[in-house]
Amino acid sequence: MQCVRAWGSLNSLCRVAHHRAWKRSQSHTAAARLDLSGIYPPIATPFTAKEDVDYQKLEENLQKYAKIPFKGLVVQGSNGEYPYLTVEERVEVVRMVKQSLPAGRLLVAGSGCESTRATIQLTQKMAAAGADAVLVVTPCFYKGKMDSRALIHHFTKLADSSPVPVVLYSVPANTGLELPLDAVVELSQHPNILGVKDSGGDITRIGLIVHKTKARDFQVLAGSAGFLMAAYCVGAVGGVCALANVLGQELCELERLCVSGRWEEARVLQQRLIEPNAAVTRKLGVPALKQAMEWFGFHGGSCRSPLQPLTEAESQQLRRDFSSNGWL
Template sequence: MPVVTVASLKGIYPPIATPFADDGTLDDNKMISNIKRWSSATRLSGIVCQGSNGEYVLLSTDERVHQVKIVREHMPAQWQLIVGTEAGSTAATIDMTKRVAAVGADAALVLTPSCYKSRMSDEAIISHYTSIADASPIPVILYNMPANTGVDLSVAAICHLARHKNIIGLKDSSGNVVKMATVRKKTDKNEFSLLAGSAGFLLPALSIGAVGGVCALANIAPQLCCDIQEAFDTGDFHTAMAHQHRAVEINTAVTSQFGVPGLKYAMDMLGLHGGPCRAPLVRLTDDEKRKLDAILRDSQVQHTERIHDR
């Protein structure tokens, strides 16, 4: 298994969706098929399993561990496997982190605790993450997603935690690039990496010092996400900006506008296995499907991705 370090944590990682069978159980064969599609067609750095798009909060503990084992066994050996391990309490998150590490996780992506959000002071956040990082057998990546949690990691808390030897980076999905730039200025890039949490602001994040992104769009348009980063890394900002502009509308559609059901529908339309969500999530309406179909056509994602997949 690859060792995830500050230096190796870079590039594009799709936070993969979880395929379910018609009876609601995990569909391992569909997951394996998706992994084969991504690994044969793209220049991804790895996979994020059980991020927000993976419906991890709707999976049992045993299902979560089983899924990580399946993904590890079938993904390219050189790819990094980053696993979301948030499980509510500090103790439960530590336990989940240890369990997924035992079946192949290379790093843990830990979302902020949010049940008692009014009490999630910097002191509480720092204590939570420090306890996890102290106990974790694998590196820890902070995960800030205030749209889902209602808790926005402060610059002060991030910078404090960045000094922990087992905390190697931050995935920030807030879209606050100014905040990301401030964190970058106040932390050592050789000890702490930044990842954009969405393709919608991937290029702006790269321009202020991020080293890659965990992008839902990479489930259906991995080449486009990789192209943004590769153009930026080679100094071709004009091309990077053109790719970024293409990514904006379709990214919005499969994230904030239609959410996980929209992402899964788009996967189905592009020959991947998305399928149904688990309750309480429901499928898109027919009207929503028509709107997303039009966005997919206009973005030319389908055409581009199929060319690269030949």
């Protein structure tokens, strides 16, 4: 009887292992096909005066983005104000963007939540809404406990369950937490973890990630336009850049110069992008990005509260940062 029970248990374990292996194999095949290289704007979410999502203005922005040679769009990232949207709104925005996206362009959807369980559930919804991959931020509310062990567990469970490839997202300016290097290296071995968007701006770290994961099919994306050229120099394959919402053509041109090895021209363009990029990211943030979008013919509008519009002094500083570099 004990032998029969043991055999039954072993048989059950084999079936589970086979199922997991099949899932990983399927996910790995999908991940291997997906080339992330290129420029992505992490698109903003327009709101009405009553702070409802303004789908009409979003559609108008998408029509303009379609004329710029982006590799794809990142939807529901930090610049999309995702923490202030409901789950239903986050999914609906992704579904609507998918319907308008030109053929051949990737849709990467932010699906990060604080718990692993909620992240898995939202990831599945984003995949069903049309996402080609998900961008998953580090959970950070209990950041003192979010060490490598916890984060490896979180992302591994997610990647095991996700029907689409996973891109890790480290944005310490917002989370107060940097995804540890050793965690990135270990997670790069998972067949359904495709790459990382690193917004920290430490080029040494980005270069080291590229170096330590070079034996894997692992892709590194710069998380900001201010260090895009430097990231390309150390092996990044592209960028998810807030400034691309405003100067998309110019960011795509910088990518083209870097990929073709025209470093002197790239350096000149990169230098002109540093100040306006800093203004719409670490200095003044999403309200500044939305203000700049209005200047350049896109719908930015106001943010959802508690984010507040720029003060007059901040708006003047933003204009100087763009004007002094020849963009206004």
